[in-house]
Amino acid sequence: MLGANFSRLFIYAGFELNRNYIASTLCENRDKPQLHCNGKCYLMKKLKQAEEKEKSQNRESQKNHFQEALITQKTNFNFQVQLLKVLYTEELPFVLPRHSTAIFHPPQA
Secondary structure, eight states, X not given: OHHHHHXXXXXXXXXXXXXXXXXXXXXXXXXXXXXXOTTHHHHHHXXXXXXXXXXXXXXXXXXXXXXXXXXXXXXXXXXXXXXXXXXXXOOOOOOOOOOOTTTSOOOOO
């Protein structure tokens, strides 16, 4: 991580130290002064190259960290069976309430 940050720092420092040379010789837009590029296109190209290089290095380092697991011995797995305690509840008798027939009668017309 530090290498990536330092590489950008070196690119910026190199650009600032050599700005006049880059703007007059290496800049893609040196023939178009109205764009006021002043070598920034070259700087962006170098930063993109550094970023792509960093990504490829990350991919390579990830490939090196990949390991295959190879099981050479037979392994027995024993699973413990845990039973739940079942609680039986007493059934309470359910009795419908009995109401007086004097209350419940068909409507009288």
